[in-house]
Amino acid sequence: MKIGIIMGSIREGRNGEVVGTWVHEIASGRDDAEYELLDIAEFDLPLLAEPTPPSAANPQYENEATRRWSQAIDACDGFVFVTGEYNHGIPGAFKNAFDLLAPEWGNKAVGFVSYGADSGTRAVEHWRGVVINNYLHSTRGQVVLNLFTDFGEQGFAPDERKAKSVGNLLDELVPLAGAIKTLRD
Ligand SMILES: Cc1cc2nc3c(=O)[nH]c(=O)nc-3n(C[C@H](O)[C@H](O)[C@H](O)COP(=O)(O)O)c2cc1C
Structure with a gap:
């Protein structure tokens, strides 16, 4: 199981x-899945530069960056979207990263960690309506981080309750991703 x-x-x-780094640190202390941090900035994705819509691309892409992104997403069984x-x-660059692919998301699970x-x-509610179009199924639980209370003057400083809520999200996400995986097997 890879998330x-x-x-x-x-x-x-x-x-x-x-x-994202904080979520990854918490997740890496668990033994229920392999957790990989994927940074869309590092993929340097093109903006809607694929001439064939991803649902029809099968999945053959013209851009090397899209191909790398496709392989990275295809290798996962589920996701945490840090949004x-x-x-x-939804931030435009993240929506573009989602829109560039289609079958790679299908019959997998997603949970959200949001901040702002x-x-x-509101971004998470927006996401929930979007992801299902690519058969990506979302958890009920989510983690919410506030710029005024979780980011103090010294920087990002979420309390223990927030760290626990990441664990709760993964407790829900991993079994959901496992159950949905049977639809792809
Ligand atoms: C273009 C822009 C629009 C924003 N709009 C909202 C908003 O509608 N609601 C909100 O709670 N925060 C809003 N913010 C604040 C962001 O949630 C906050 O800056 C957050 O850190 C953005 O994520 P990032 O720092 O990873 O880019 C906005 C920030 C930017 C840059």
């Missing part, structure tokens, strides 16, 4: 990196 923890921010000075919130919705001025909860 990809996707850091979905490419912004200069992004908060997503510290949040900020831009203008009450309002804890990113």
Whole structure:
């Protein structure tokens, strides 16, 4: 069982990196799955540069970056999306990363860790309606981090309760990903 923890921010000075690293550290202490941190900034993904829609690409892509991304996502059974919130919705670069692929997400599971001025909860509600179009099934649980209370003057400092909520999310995500995997076998 492999879970990809996707850091979905490419912004200069992004908060997503510290949040993604924190989630990965917590997850790496568990023995129920292999957890890999996937940083969309590191993939340098093109913006809608594939001429064939991914649902019809089978999956053959023209860009090397898209091919690398496709292989990384294809190798996972489930995901944690670490998402900020831009203008009450999904950050554009993360949506583009999702839109570039289709079958690679299918019959897998996702849980969300959100952060933002309002804890990113609207972005997660936005995501829930989006991911299902590629047969990606979301957990009920989510982790919410607030820019004012979880990021102090010294930087990112979530309390124990938030760390525990990451564990709760993974407790739900891993069995869900395992159950859904049977649809791909
Ligand atoms: C373009 C933009 C729009 C934003 N819109 C919202 C918003 O609608 N609601 C919110 O709670 N925070 C909003 N924020 C604050 C972000 O949630 C916060 O900056 C967060 O750290 C963004 O993630 P990042 O640092 O990984 O890019 C916005 C930030 C940016 C840059």
